[in-house]
Amino acid sequence: MTETKQLQPIEQPLKGEVYVPGDKSISHRAVIFASLARGRSKVEGFLTGEDCLRTVEAFRMMGVSIEQNGKELIIDSPGVDGFSEPSAPINFGNSGTTARLVAGVLASLPFFTTSFGDESLSRRPMDRVVMPLREMGAHIEGRDGARLLPLSFIGSRLRGITYQMPVKSAQVKSAILLAGVLGEGTTTIVEKAKTRDHTEQMLPRFGVDIFVRGNEISVTGGQTLSPADMKVPGDISSAAFFIAAAAIIPGSHVIIKDVGLNHTRTGFIDALRLMGAEINTEITRTVGGEPIGEVEVVHRKLHGTTIDGDIIPRLIDEIPILALVATQAGGETIIKDAAELRVKETDRVETTVNVLQKMGAYIIGKEDGMTIQGGASLKGASLDSMMDHRIGMMISIASMIAEGTSFLHNGSCIDISYPDFFADLENLVRSS
Ligand SMILES: O=C(O)C1=C[C@@H](OP(=O)(O)O)[C@@H](O)[C@H](O)C1
Ligand SMILES: C=C(OP(=O)(O)O)C(=O)O
Numbered sequence: 001m002t003e004t005k006q007l008q009p010i011e012q013p014l015k016g017e018v019y020v021p022g023d024k025s026i027s028h029r030a031v032i033f034a035s036l037a038r039g040r041s042k043v044e045g046f047l048t049g050e051d052c053l054r055t056v057e058a059f060r061m062m063g064v065s066i067e068q069n070g071k072e073l074i075i076d077s078p079g080v081d082g083f084s085e086p087s088a089p090i091n092f093g094n095s096g097t098t099a100r101l102v103a104g105v106l107a108s109l110p111f112f113t114t115s116f117g118d119e120s121l122s123r124r125p126m127d128r129v130v131m132p133l134r135e136m137g138a139h140i141e142g143r144d145g146a147r148l149l150p151l152s153f154i155g156s157r158l159r160g161i162t163y164q165m166p167v168k169s170a171q172v173k174s175a176i177l178l179a180g181v182l183g184e185g186t187t188t189i190v191e192k193a194k195t196r197d198h199t200e201q202m203l204p205r206f207g208v209d210i211f212v213r214g215n216e217i218s219v220t221g222g223q224t225l226s227p228a229d230m231k232v233p234g235d236i237s238s239a240a241f242f243i244a245a246a247a248i249i250p251g252s253h254v255i256i257k258d259v260g261l262n263h264t265r266t267g268f269i270d271a272l273r274l275m276g277a278e279i280n281t282e283i284t285r286t287v288g289g290e291p292i293g294e295v296e297v298v299h300r301k302l303h304g305t306t307i308d309g310d311i312i313p314r315l316i317d318e319i320p321i322l323a324l325v326a327t328q329a330g331g332e333t334i335i336k337d338a339a340e341l342r343v344k345e346t347d348r349v350e351t352t353v354n355v356l357q358k359m360g361a362y363i364i365g366k367e368d369g370m371t372i373q374g375g376a377s378l379k380g381a382s383l384d385s386m387m388d389h390r391i392g393m394m395i396s397i398a399s400m401i402a403e404g405t406s407f408l409h410n411g412s413c414i415d416i417s418y419p420d421f422f423a424d425l426e427n428l429v430r431s432s
Helices: 024-036 050-060 096-106 127-135 170-182 198-206 236-248 267-274 309-314 316-327 339-343 348-358 389-401 411-416 421-430
Strands: 004-007 015-019 039-044 065-069 072-077 112-116 139-142 148-154 162-164 186-190 210-213 216-220 253-260 278-287 290-298 332-335 362-366 369-373 382-384 406-409
Touching: 004 389, 015 421, 024 039, 024 050, 024 072, 024 096, 024 170, 024 198, 050 065, 050 072, 050 096, 050 411, 096 112, 096 127, 096 148, 096 170, 127 139, 127 170, 170 186, 170 198, 170 216, 198 210, 236 253, 236 267, 236 290, 236 316, 236 389, 236 421, 267 278, 267 309, 267 316, 309 316, 316 332, 316 339, 316 348, 316 362, 316 369, 316 389, 339 348, 348 362, 348 369, 348 382, 348 389, 389 406, 389 411, 389 421
Parallel strands: 015 253, 162 186, 382 406
Antiparallel strands: 004 406, 039 072, 065 072, 112 148, 139 148, 186 216, 210 216, 253 290, 278 290, 332 369, 362 369
């Protein structure tokens, strides 16, 4: 039986201020790096979504003590040399970030581990990390030639490599960098386009020397991580749903507080500005290399544009909600160079197009993106998130501007990245 949520259009604009939960990418990394460091680290503003809790559980299974008190974690680790072999397979749930980053760690540890995931994660490609890790000397086996989970690792001391990344993926980059730090020799990664750089920003905080020259990143192996305290900024990918809502609902004026504004993550704001949106950002401080600040959005009439090339990795998770915005802009919007969408929690080209077509939008899917004719009046419909959290949130915003009632099936997956999504949205509706 699937759960269903009834969603009504809203009659008033969105107004007020909102604090979004902690950044998912930074929360995962904080747990991983603190676990690898011997001693006590504190993480504040941790995202308590299901994906990040999978990362917590993975390290608990290797003997790391992680005490959770709401959004605060106290991590007491014996250090990577004190880890113990897990007594059961590790469940990565729905989390691609856990699966890829932790693979870089498991391949480097001197024991046997097996990992698996839910139905969606079991379809997602793991060869993108297995292949470079094998090049470093890793012993990894798995389903379909280790292309898919479950994967098993017999860890060993890995050797550094120089790796030209065939995919634009921060998960792959981070997995190799982690294996590089835990291994020996120098590891160098060359990216085709800059992907989110939280690993590079955060590792120095944990005492690791890392060198970045443009799209090339190097680390030397055998470095020991030291404990550190981290404050996690709000997640711009979660904020994107409110930014989008304010940009398309006439009369709206919303301010997002304390949100991460790392340039490798703010492509969505740049894209909306290209479409004529009024968005003001102000960086108020930098914590651990991560700029944090405010985003103010005022509703304006939008127009279509083309989104392609190097901006794509800077907004990859925001494309479903960007497509919704494009349905409300005048003219055509083309999104291309985004074939990565097809290997996310769902095939996000297909799920985005299906949802928006059902609501009456003019949108067609392409191999590497989608084309949207703006100016559509959306109609309420019966819609399924297909267990993809970003699709669930996009449906919820779309239903606010649709005529008539919508039904969201499988909306509970929103807990993966934003457990309080509906409460925070409700506050913005009520403040007006
Ligand atoms: O490194 C990360 O934290 C992430 C990288 C991106 O995935 P890819 O590396 O597959 O592009 C993104 O889609 C995901 O939500 C989080
Ligand atoms: C793609 C995503 O996450 P992951 O790859 O960690 O499952 C996402 O959060 O949109």
